[in-house]
Amino acid sequence: MVRLELTIEVEEPLILANKHAAGNIVHTLDYISGTALRGAFAARYLSLKGLSQKDEFTQFFCSNEVRFGNLYPESESEGDFVFPLPISAKTCKGYKGFKKDDPSKEIHGVSDYLLQEIPESCAAKSDLLGGRIVFCKAPLETYPCFYEFRPGNYRDCKKVEVGKRFSVHSEIDDKYKRSKEGILYTLEHINEEEKFVGNIFFSQESLYESFDKLFFSSRTPISFIKIGQARSRGMGKVIVTNSTRGDSPFFAxxxxxxxxxxxxxxxxxxxxxxxxxxxxxxxxxxxxxxxxxxxxxxxxxxxxxxxxxxxxxxxxxxxxxxxxxxxxxxxxxxxxxxxxxxxxxxxxxxxxxxxxxxxxxxxxxxxxxxxxxxxxxxxxxxxxxxxxxxxxxxxxxxxxxxxx
Ligand SMILES: [Zn+2]
Missing domain, CATH: 2.60.40.4350 (Immunoglobulin-like)
Structure with missing residues (x-):
């Protein structure tokens, strides 16, 4: 198996919704799914080559021979990796987060309980009242997020935040070309300059070579791709800032x-x-x-x-x-x-x-x-x-x- 490592940078706000919104607020995912990545490359393939080589298109995008992985937020420090935090990891409800998240605040930390019993409540020493030790006793809860770690070191883990913001829009009336009454909606999007990393896996060397040649090594390598929603309205443009061959298996x-x-x-x-x-x-x-x-x-x-x-x-x-x-x-x-x-x-x-x-x-x-x-x-x-x-x-x- 051959692995292509990708880094992409957001150039226009990105909306990555995974369900049809009920109500008038559309939230975005905080990662780029393999589905969206595959769709973006497939669209780009069609604009470059059309369907003249149908077999190649099928092999790239409709077989299990090429796998488009999710792109997760890039780590702050080079050499660190970003993974989704397991559901078996719990944090203190009162003082939640990794200890390294914010050194200026009291944070009780995150522990994983797949291999040990979950205690009834947080047993951290909280405050000293009149010389007495007081235990926190807040309940524990899951902490769905991405965490950053250095291989072999799980003592300095940190939460990875994705920069997001909201914008409010109104629908335009087709006939009068002005705001339609009563239709106001809010979009959440990922900010410009956020970076995401991930992998595309190829079952054979030859597939990797033809993919790499078409998109990255030709005389006119692709400068950008469009991902997510509202692509025709100034959103969803991302640039591929790095595409290199990964030598060893990603998890190893x-x-x-x-x-x-x-x-x-x-x-x-x-x-x-x-x-x-x-x-x-x-x-x-x-x-x-x-x-x-x-x-x-x-x-x-x-x-x-x-x-x-x-x-x-x-x-x-x-x-x-x-x-x-x-x-x-x-x-x-x-x-x-x-x-x-x-x-x-x-x-x-x-x-x-x-x-x-x-x-x-x-x-x-x-x-x-x-x-x-x-x-x-x-x-x-x-x-x-x-x-x-x-x-x-x-x-x-x-x-x-x-x-x-
Ligand atoms: Zn606590």
Whole structure:
């Protein structure tokens, strides 16, 4: 597999809506979905080449051979990575956030509870009243956001904010060319100069080369693409500021190899008859059972099927999951897309594998590596179903415990 790393910079306000708004406020997502990225490149392809080479178009945009990943906000510091925070991570409701978010404020921190019991309330020492230690005791809650970390270091994590603002518009009357009475609406958009990074994955070298040549290395490389809503009204222009070939797998680079991560989850031992591993969604996933009913979790039987392991060897121990309804618009057909249920990014699952020693555990590691490379579920070429095995953040994000 070949990976193309992309950095894009917002040049005109960006609106990335993921559902039809009820009411008159349209909110934007704070990342660029693979679906939007694929659509933008497909539109650009058609304007450059038309449909003269239909097979190539199909291979680029309608097969699983090219996968357009989500683009997440760029990190503040070079060398850091930005990931969605797992749902298993909780923060104090009273003093929420990562400790490094704002050193001037009292913040109790964020901890991950996939591998440990969730306490009833925040146990941070809050204030000293008359020499007495007072514990915070505020409830814990999830903290949906992107966090920034340096590989191997989960003590200095920080929330990543995306700059956004609102603008108010009125609809224009077609006949009188003035504001239509009673129709006022508000759009939320991502600010200019925000940067996003992500990957496009190619199954073969030749596909990567022809894609790179067409869009980035030709005599007239593309200077911009249009993404999101209101593209004809001065919005949605982004420029590709960087496109380079990534040499190592993305998750191995940011989180270590699968073997290293599994070892860390099992006290460094692989020669036992039972080992633990986790699966964490890096992007939303669409998963169905045999009867095409949407699932809101990743059940044992599906993991066994994906890893090609005989049944009842894997047991699910814990799951932190959230889901939502996804709708969309098919620009080519001019029709709404069918609503789908997606499991939200950040959902985390913990399993045990009952093998028979090191050899079988090593086979499991190989199967998990393959799963991480190919992802899970439907619409993977639009960035759905990217999955991380044994994310170290579950082991090392422990800010709340450190304040005790
Ligand atoms: Zn607290």
């Amino acid at each position: 680079m940011s989180k270590g190899t699968v073997e290293e991560r599994i070892k860390a989850f099992n006290d460094g031992k692989l020669d036992t008859n039972e080992i633990q591993f986790s699966l964490t969604l890096f992007s939303d996933a669409i998963i169905c059972d045999k009867f095409l009913r949407y699932l809101t979790t990743i059940p044992e039987w599906l993991v066994e099927e994906e890893l090609n392991i005989s049944s009842s060897k894997i047991e699910k121990i814990k799951a932190f999951t959230a889901y939502r309804m996804l709708s969309g618009w098919n620009a080519a057909l001019g029709l709404p897309k069918e609503n789908e249920i997606v499991i939200n990014k950040g959902s985390s699952f913990l399993y045990t594998f009952k093998g028979s020693g090191e050899e079988e555990n090593r086979n499991l590691i190989r199967a998990l590596e393959e799963l991480e490379n190919r992802g899970i579920g439907f619409r993977r070429n639009e960035g759905f179903g990217e999955i991380i095995v044994c994310d170290p953040v579950h082991l090392y994000l422990r800010e709340l415990e450190e304040t005790r």
